[in-house]
Amino acid sequence: MGRGARSPRRRRRGRHDGHRGQRLRPAEGPHRGVPRRGVRRLARPQDPARDRRGRRRRRDGRQHRHVRRADRQDRRRQGLGRAGRVGRPGAYRRDGRGRPLTEVPWSSDLSTQLAQQRRDRSDEADRLLRQLFMETTGSSESGGLALVAIGGYGRRELSPFSDLDVVLLHDPAVSPVRVEEVANGIWYPLWERRVALDHAVRSTPQMRARADDDYRAAMGMLDARSVAGDEDLVTALRADVLRAWRRRARERVAEVRAARAARIGRAGWLAHDAMPDLKESGGGLRDSVTLRALLATWLVDLPRKDAERLRARLLDVRDTVHEAAGRRTDKLIPELVPELAERWSLAPTDFDVGVRDVGRRIAHLAAVTWHRLDESLERDRHRRVGRRGPRIETEAPGVGVLDREVVITRDADPRTDPEVMLRFAATAARRRLPMNAAAVQRLVQDLGELPEPWPETTRRWFVELLSAGRGAVEVWEELDLAGLIDRLLPEWSGIRLRGSSSPVHRFTIDRHSLEACVQADALSRDVARPDLLAVAALLHDIGKGRRGDHSEVGAVLVRNILRRWGFPDDEVDVVSRLVRWHLLLPTVATGRDIEDPLTAANVAEIVRSSSFLDLLAALTACDAMATSDQAWSGWRRGLVLGLVEKVRSVLAGTDDERPGYEGWPPDRPMPELSGVTEQTVRVATENHHDGSLVTIVSGDRPGLLADLAGALSTAGLSIRSARIVTEANVAVTLWEVSRPDLDAQVLQQRVRRVLDGAVDLAARLTAVEDHPRVGVLDAMEQTATLIEVRALDRRGLMWTVARTITDAGHLIRSAHTSTYGDEARDVFYVVDADGAPLAPATASGLCDAITAALTAGPSARRGD
Incomplete structure (x- = not known):
């Protein structure tokens, strides 16, 4: 039976809604529910492929029989269908077949196998429960008692380590003693x-009461399935819960929406988080179950086949995650990705991108469904209707707002005016309104090519989109899902849904870039050219995923992109340099001695101007804040801002030259050194940023810095930097550690025990299996040799390196550490006995010695 207009006298078959079987509601039609209002004497269709009743003929000449087709709205009217052909459609041409931007060749054989295994696990659990029920009750259909499977078990979707969600349901007339006897007879054997x-x-x-009180319980009961016992009891319960769910749907959807927002706030997004949760993250399995529940309200419709196909894919992935991990987990752990990809016969990157793309599509379906739900709940409340129909609020040429959606007006022509896409997107982002789905589809089908280079107005609308804050993220992702971003920025495909190799990143590279744009909008008043900051924030990681240093590769790509976008040559140069040096400030601030005047002088030679320094500092902050809280902690932020001020002084010519700098910060007074002997140990602490500064005064001796590093490590402190100054056989060391509110007396006692030889540091600070990388940094005009150590972060790492440097007869002027996840990158300023940098051959030999010390076992380090 077709979906076209039909006479109300014509009998309508009951059709299913996928929740309670057949004949639950009449078929949906254009005049449903309005008696005696059939449309008579309709004009016959002009399509020669259709008969007089509007039905398309089969190729073999027979007619289609649309019997018991699932009720749904026209997907093209919903804006959820596949993208059509690009260009103008013919009179009777159907939409062309779209192709996903991140299509991954998933193994259909493996998917079929995994789906069958889920059903087999459910069937096996059913058999076990029926057997226990029959053994306990003496009958497989005991009246008033039933075993009910709910949730994933009710849907027959058991993964290898899934729980069995089972309820022993009983009629109130059954005695409590009988119920307890049956329950014990089933639960204990399990x-x-x-x-x-x-x-x-x-x-x-x-x-029923629990379903009324808790929407989560109600959603679980929507999938309830009778396993054993009184089926009528389960059928009646499910019918009551479903009826109540639909009756209270308008108030329940607010609870569901709030809970979803809180869940995503905790678990993030499957498409973009560094370590997503296949179940709890936005776009995960929990979202797909929520879509099923929203569909059951009858308030909204969605393309159910697409939703079920995507959900089945996530279930397949979760099954393989359980198998690879050997336990119950829904986390897509990066370490498991290579093994999972091999199971699917995919490259690890393709597997990761494929899973994220599934999550992105589920999230998009969820967003569209929630928007359609809002429309159905608030229909006509905000519509302004004039004499000639609904009134559109014009926002820009060819762009307006209708029913709280941004639309493209009828007089606009995307074929001849492709800039309308950017006006459309910028308006939606600025107003924080959804884009009309039909308008997006119109752009997909009809958008012409933008001229190259772009006109100034096109650039201005593009920058306005990037500068719209949080609204730009939602708009950009919807355009990307529709394939329109590739029309603006083909290079985006190289970072789309790509995970980062850095453990401190919380987002994929593409989402990280968009988050950087959000931060750039917040810092727009701190720079003279916020437009260039926004563009640099979007493109600063565009070189990732390609061979070579991503900063250098990205700088070259950016020059080509900005010329295509019509930026003047001087602005192209500024943005390219920003991309090239966007890691300069955090790298120098955390890995160099910023109190050394040469450090600021070297940075000043690169930035060359205060205006560029302002842009670079703002881009550094945007990049770090979009990365994670760890990347922009109080300590890192303080170091970067301190370096920026020192570089600004150099550029302004107001810096104080200190050629005799020996490692002590000039803004900190030296502690009192009178009365210090070889046995003296004085410890003072103070809070600094999110950690502490520890000052230790003691008698100088060989290996002192290494022993003090060992003492702090055994105290459980993570060392960020260390400086040492010696004067008349007295050593003053300044340590920056990660923990605040230290007890100076307790720490002093621990340091004294180490210096007295009462603690075997080699035994306490055991080695781990690692393959460190040790090298000499190529620094300009440094007064010391900079040794960089990249190794697994562990207690005693600095002690091992410092002890090796001391044993080689060299001195450490200062040390600076950075930690990225479980990776440590420590830089040591090393000089010889005369205070000069090491010769190249000597430095190379020292690197080999440090590598050997870090890979040696504990016994070798103790000299046994």
Whole structure:
């Protein structure tokens, strides 16, 4: 039976809605529910491929029989169909087949196998529960008692380590003694078999009351399935819960929406988080179950086949994650990705991108569904209707707002005016309104080519889109999903949904770049050219995923991109340099001695102007804040801002030259050194940023810095930097550590025990298996040799390196550490006995010695 207009006298078949079987509601039609309002004497269709009743003929000449087709709205009217052909469609041409931007060749054989295994696990669990139920009750259909599978088990979607969600349902007339006897006869044998069980015992009124009180319980009961016992009891309960769900849908959707927002706030997004949760993250399995529940309200419709296909893909991935991890987990752990990709016969990157793309599409379906739901709940409340129909609020040429959606007006022609896409997107981002789905589809099909280079107005609208704050993220991602971003920036495909190799990144590279744009909008008043800052924030990581240093590769790409976008040559040069040096400030601030005047002088030679320094400092902050809280901690922020001020002084010519600098910060007074002997140990602490500064005064001796590093490490402190100054056999060391509120007396006692030889540091600070990288940094005009150590972060790392440098007869002027996840990058300023930098051959030999010390076992380090 077709979906076109039909006479109300014509009998309509009951059709299913996928939740309660057949004949639950009449078929949907244009005049449904309005008696005696059939449309008579309709004009016959002009399409020669259709008959007089509008039905398309089959190629073999027979007619289609649309019997019991699932009710749904026209997907093209929903704006959820595949993208059509680019260009103008013919009179009777159907939409062309679209192709996903990140298409991954998933193995259909493996998917079929995994789906069958899920059903087999559910069937096996059913058989076990039926057997226990029959053994306990003496009948497989005991009246008033039933075992009910809910949730994933109810949907027959058991993964290898899934729990069995089972409820023993009973009629209130059944005696409590009988209910307890049956429950014990079922639960105890399951526990003895070590079955992961999430169980409950409830009467039908209790189940209804719980569904009324807790929407989560109600959603779980929507998938309830009778396993054993009284099926009528389960059918009646499910019908009551479903009826109540639909009756209270308008108030329940607010609870569901708030809970979803809180969940995503905790778990992030499957498409963009560094370590997403396949179940809890936005776009994950929890979202797909929520879509099923929203569909059951009858308030909204969605392309169910697409949603179920995407959900099945995530279930397949979760099954393989369980198998690879050997335990229950929904986290897509990066370490498991190579093994998972091999199971799917995919490259690790393709597998990771493929999973994220599934999450992105589910999230998009969820966003569209929530928007359609809002429309159905608030229809006509905000519409302004004039004499000639709904009134559109004009926002820009060819762009307006209608029904709280941004639309493209009828007089606009994307074929001849492709700039309308940027006006459309910028308006939606600025107003924080959704883009009309039909308008997006119109752009997909009809958008012409933008001229190259872009006109100034096009650039201005593009920058306005990037400068729209949080609204730009949502708009950009929807355009990207539709394939329109590649029309503006083909290079975006290289970072789309790509995970970062850095453990401190919380987002994929593409989402990180968009988050940097959000931060750039917040810092727009701190720079003279916020437009260049916004563009640099978008493109600063565009070189990732390609061979070579991503900063150098990105700088070259950016020159080509900005010339295509019509930027003047001087602005192209500024943005390219920003991309090239966007890691300069954090690298120098955390890995160099910023108190050394030469450090600021070297940076000043690169930045060359205060205006560029302002842009670079703002881009550094945007990049770090978009990375993670760890990347822009109080300590890192303080170091970067301190370096920026020193470089600004150099550029202004107001810096104080200190050629005799020996490692002590000039803004800190030296502690009192009178009365210090060889046995003296004085410790003072003060809070600094999010950690502490520890000053230790003691008698100088060989290996002192290494022993003090060992003492702080055994105290459980993570060392960020260390400086040492010696004067008349007295050593003053300044340590920056990660923990605030230290007890100076307790720390002094621990340091004294180490210096007295009462602690075996080699035994306490055991080695780990590692393959460190040790090298000499190529620095300009440094007064010391800079040795960089890249190794696994662990307690005693600095002690091992410092001890090796001391044993080689060299001196450490200062040390600076940075930690990225479990990776440490430490830089040591090393001089010889005369205070001069090491000769190249000597430095190379020292690097080899440090590498050997870091790879040696504990016994070798103790000299046994």
